Amino acid sequence: MEIAQSQQQAAPGAFTAFVRFVLFGGGVGLASSFAVAALASWIYWGLANALITAVSTLLATELHARFTFGAGGRATWRQHAQSAGSAAGAYAVTSVAMLVLQQLVAAPGVALEQVVYLSASALAGIARFAVLRLVVFTRTRSQVAATVRTARPVHATATRAAAPAGPVMLGHAA
CATH class of the missing domain: 1.20.58 (Methane Monooxygenase Hydroxylase; Chain G, domain 1)
Incomplete structure (x- = not known):
């Protein structure tokens, strides 16, 4: 029962997922804007932006997999690729x-x-x-x-029918 409840909590509703999406995605976006500015003081801005965008997309995808959408763990490579596409x-x-x-x-x-x-x-x-x-x-x-x-594992119990004591003859009435 506990596992079933945790699975239900792991898949939040649309509103909860959207709030989490805004918080995690917005938080990563805000941190990224500061990171780009800091990194751009050392390297070309376009390269800094590309690097931070790649890292922040990976981080946001992991956060969304684990917390926003309740995927149940780390994001797969397919999810990272699709997220990068979006x-x-x-x-x-x-x-x-x-x-x-x-x-x-x-x-x-x-x-x-x-x-x-x-x-x-x-x-x-x-x-x-x-x-x-x-x-x-x-x-x-x-x-x-x-x-x-x-x-919810099901514990099946099988009942065995008692076998007749003697030979069974098909087609003959007893």
């Missing part, structure tokens, strides 16, 4: 949003740039949450069934 998609969305802004407004102010970037980031984040929850860390029916079988 992060690349989010990067593309924010980049396109900023390029479109530059095409539409000759000299956008810092406030407008921040509104556009943060809005694109929020939309990309919601899409990324959906991809991670529904694709990357989804639990298939067979995984859920295996979890249920493992969580």
Whole structure:
């Protein structure tokens, strides 16, 4: 029974998972922004950004596997690859949003740039949450069934029918 309850806690609902996604992903993102600035004082900014993005995506994927989506442990290589793909998609969305802004407004102010970037980031984040929850860390029916079988072991008891004392003749009435 305890195992079944812990399995239920390991797979949080959508709202709880989203709150955790924002906290863990946002926390890693915030730490990454400071790490990029610090590393960029030693190496080229583009390289610093690429390195920190790779490390932060790995870290966030591990956190999401263990805590956000309750995958039950470490992320697999497949999950890391799919998560990296969703992060690349989010990067593309924010980049396109900023390029479109530059095409539409000759000299956008810092406030407008921040509104556009943060809005694109929020939309990309919601899409990324959906991809991670529904694709990357989804639990298939067979995984859920295996979890249920493992969580609640069934102790089968077989009763044996008493064998007749003498020979059995088929087709003859006794």
